[in-house]
Amino acid sequence: MTKIYANFVISPVGLDACSTIDLTKYSYKLQFCEANGQQKILRAESEANFMKGGESRFHCFEYDENKIETPLAKCDIYCNGVATDKNIFVRVFFDNNSSNKWTVFKKKFSEGVLTNKSNFDKICHISKRRVFVDSQFPVGHILDPFEKSKIERQLKARLSNMLSPNDYMNTPYPDQKQSSLCGPATFLYALLKDNPYLYCQYVKDLWNNGEAMLGTMKINPSYGCCHPVKYTKHSGETLVPAIDWISMASLRDHENLTLNYSSPEDTFSGATLPDAIADWAGSVGSKIIYKSETSFLSSWPIEQVVWLNNYISPDFHVAVLINHGLISDSWNITPTHWIMWTGKLIDIQSNNPVNKKTSENTLVDLEVFSWGNIFCISQYGKKHTLRDFCKYIYGAVIFKKIT
Incomplete structure (x- = not known):
């Protein structure tokens, strides 16, 4: 036989x-x-x-x-x-x-249009009423920011870590610009790095269907989120890149029980707590190693920052809640911004990671992801001692790489 x-x-x-x-x-x-x-x-x-x-x-x-x-x-x-x-x-x-x-x-396969034929292979259901529509430049307008070819171009560029300047996408990674979407941007940076296929599918499904499965979590943005106001300037420039609004605003809006997130100018309805980032990471199969409580008044002591620094490795993501004065010229007495630590906190002089023996007066530097880019805080002229650095740290979520 x-x-x-x-x-x-x-x-x-x-x-x-x-x-x-x-x-x-x-x-x-x-x-x-x-x-x-x-x-x-x-x-x-x-x-x-x-x-x-x-x-x-x-x-x-x-x-x-x-x-x-x-x-x-x-x-x-x-x-x-x-x-x-x-x-x-x-x-x-x-x-x-x-x-x-x-x-x-x-x-x-078909191109996603509807048909009455029983054996028609549908890719997606695209109705005549598109899901994401700008209030100033609606469907059919030459400056429509959510037009299909623009989304395709941005998505292709994003998956290659490229820019799409014609679409006002000037960074290689998720970028909230001046909106309060830093929490979703931080998480989606990790998703893009670890599982670009899932990131891509998530954006496609939201644009096509107005809903998407993010692992085990169903994301279903509100009408206001899908029809943003004060989203574009008169020139057509978007205040947040279109694929980032679709992916990040939908994620943020999903967490809100009462307030819709419908404009880049919304601040309170766009704020992200550690629980939300932990939930998003957990929904795509990541293991949550640590999640801090939310503190709006108490920054972290040096010992806790040194402990956090030990988790910077290829196996983990470390999302950190800071006062944005750490990386900008403004200041606030409460936490205002999420970043991802992409490198260890180091002693500038020796280039070695800080540890328990590092003097609190040592000048330190850190590589981070924020506002669509990866950079060292020293590049922006920010020089902090270890003691001063810790005054900007308010919370963190540590989770394993997304597989």
Whole structure:
């Protein structure tokens, strides 16, 4: 007796940057058949769903090579019980370790418009009433900031850590600019770095459907969030890049029980507490190592900052709540801003991480993510002693990298 093997994968074609498809909703039925005559079915496999990447299961069939030629394998593809593609021939092979023998089926999908045909393969449902609409420059206006091609261009640039200056996206990472969306920006920076696929899918689903699953959390922004006011200048410049408004404002708005987040000028409804960042990270499968209580009056002592510094490594993200005077020329007596520590707090003179023996009068420096960029605070002329530095620290959330 001889064994043959067969597996294949769907490769979608016809998709643009804002079109999405859940291949796990598609199924297939594979058959092993005689290689001649009427191609009599030798065995019909049970119906199975595709995996997330469009891969089939691994199939095996045993036959008597003395009685029949090497059998053929073919399959039909289904969507919601309706056959969309029939009699696709799948290459068979004899080595069960031959992972490079996958048959690639290039399947063309629709462009996301609606149809009444039962076997139409829908990527997404795009109604005539688009979800995100600017109050000043609505759908059809040449300065419409949420127009599809602009979102596609920004998303493509963001996934490559590039800029899209024509769309007022002048930083490579999530950027709240002058809005109060620093909390969502800090979390989405981590998501973009660790799982760009999930970040991309999250933005696409929000633009297409007005809702998205962020891991186990359903994000469903309010009408006000989807129709922002005071969002664009008369020139068309956006106060927050369009993909950042879609992703960050939706996330912030989801946390609000009473107040909608509907403008970059909203401050109170845009504030983020440590609980929210911990919830977002947990929803995408990250393990929360530490979450501080919210304190609006007491900054951290040196010992606690040194302890926090020990978690800066490739395995963790350290989101820190600060008074933004740490990295700017303004000052406030309460915490005002979230940043991500991307490097260790160091002694400027020795370039070594601070520790329990570091003098409180030592000048220190720190690499951080904030306002869409990664930079050292010394680049902005900010020179702090360790003692003064700690006066700006009010809280933190430590979570493992998102896988």
